[in-house]
Amino acid sequence: MSKTWFITGCSTGFGRALTEELLKSTDAQVVATARDIETLVDLKQAYKNRLLTSVLDVRNPNHIVDSVKHALDKFGRIDVLVNNAGYGIGGVLEECSMQSIRDVFDTNVFGLMEMTKAVLPTMRSQKCGHIFNFSSIAGLVGIAGISVYNGSKFAVEGVSEALSEEIAPFGIKVTIIEPGPFRTEFFGKAYDMAPENLAYKSTIGSQVRHYRKEAHKNQIGDPVKAVQIIIQIAEMKEPPLRMILGNIAMDTMLQKIKTQNDDFIKNEALSRSADYDCKEAA
Numbered sequence: 001m002s003k004t005w006f007i008t009g010c011s012t013g014f015g016r017a018l019t020e021e022l023l024k025s026t027d028a029q030v031v032a033t034a035r036d037i038e039t040l041v042d043l044k045q046a047y048k049n050r051l052l053t054s055v056l057d058v059r060n061p062n063h064i065v066d067s068v069k070h071a072l073d074k075f076g077r078i079d080v081l082v083n084n085a086g087y088g089i090g091g092v093l094e095e096c097s098m099q100s101i102r103d104v105f106d107t108n109v110f111g112l113m114e115m116t117k118a119v120l121p122t123m124r125s126q127k128c129g130h131i132f133n134f135s136s137i138a139g140l141v142g143i144a145g146i147s148v149y150n151g152s153k154f155a156v157e158g159v160s161e162a163l164s165e166e167i168a169p170f171g172i173k174v175t176i177i178e179p180g181p182f183r184t185e186f187f188g189k190a191y192d193m194a195p196e197n198l199a200y201k202s203t204i205g206s207q208v209r210h211y212r213k214e215a216h217k218n219q220i221g222d223p224v225k226a227v228q229i230i231i232q233i234a235e236m237k238e239p240p241l242r243m244i245l246g247n248i249a250m251d252t253m254l255q256k257i258k259t260q261n262d263d264f265i266k267n268e269a270l271s272r273s274a275d276y277d278c279k280e281a282a
Contacts, residue, residue, distance in 0.1 A: 003234070004075040006031040006068075008058055008115060009085030011039040013184035014134065018082060018227040023047045026231065031071040031078070033085075058085045058111025068118045080234055081119045082132045083112040086152075088186055090208050091194025093147045100194060101148050108152035113159060120167065129172040130234055133160045137180045137249035141256045145208030164241055175233055176242045180249030182221030187212050221246045 005022055009015040010032040016039075019032045023043065030047075032040055033056035040053045052074050054067040071078055086108040089100060116131060123129030138146060139153030157176060164174035184190070191212065196205055226245050233239045244250050264271070 002027040003079040004029045004077055005080040006071055006078045007082040008033050010034045015084040017223040021227045029075050033067055058115055059106045064115055064118045078119055078122050080130045083115055084134045087190040088149050089192045090146055092200050095194035095197045096148045104152050109155045123172045124170045127171045131174045134177045137178055137252055141252050145204045173239055175239050178244045180246035181219035182223050183219045184223055187216035
């Protein structure tokens with residue numbers, strides 16, 4: 001039986017690439033959502049029977065409810081949910097307004113959580129399903145100059161890890177996708193830059209702005225290869241909880257594991273000294 005995929009954020013980037021690859025290379029039925037579904041007209045015309053497009057801003061609860069209902073009305077089930085919608089924000093913490101911080105969390109974290117909650121009843125009744133939550137290498141490693149984005153993706157990591165255990169008894173799987181730099185619109189349309197605070201100009205402030213300009217459209221990550229890996233994972237009987245994508249992301253994570261492990265071991269005795277003494281505990 002062909003699977004039904006529900007994907008958020010399909011106008012560009014990973015969402016668009018995944019939608020195209022599923023329609024081209026598999027027999028899957030796809031619910032492709034975007035804030036502007038005019039960006040999906042060409043795919044809709046080419047794959048009328050297998051593709052449902054739906055207006056969805058994950059910050060809008062009514063959009064979420066309506067999109068899930070439309071998906072179930074057309075295809076009867078949702079087998080795979082891909083929480084891809086999200087965007088980045090550059091700038092040190094002090095440069096980011098509280099409103100911009102709340103906006104990023106509304107999309108990257110709260111929208112993801114509400115979308116997941118809307119689909120879980122269907123997956124539980126089916127006793128199967130697979131949820132892919134897009135994080136980032138920035139959800140595993142703190143990077144100066146994008147601390148707010150780091151915070152949103154670290155939150156996705158924690159929610160997803162615990163969620164995987166909560167829903168495993170219902171036959172539902174979770175995989176967290178952690179890309180490094182990929183050649184998408186991440187540093188273009190999908191990226192906000194906070195107003196510059198000149199106090200940071202000589203440290204990280206200028207670097208993070210320069211990196212955005214230099215990296216955009218020059219990233220080594222291939223989105224098509226990435227989504228092909230996601231499709232492969234969806235067919236696994238025992239899929240990974242986490243999937244790091246790209247050499248830069250893998251190298252960055254391996255270095256963090258070493259540094260973090262060395263730090264833990266160095267301070268192990270001090271860490272262990274925080275408990276009550278054995279006699280007091282008894």
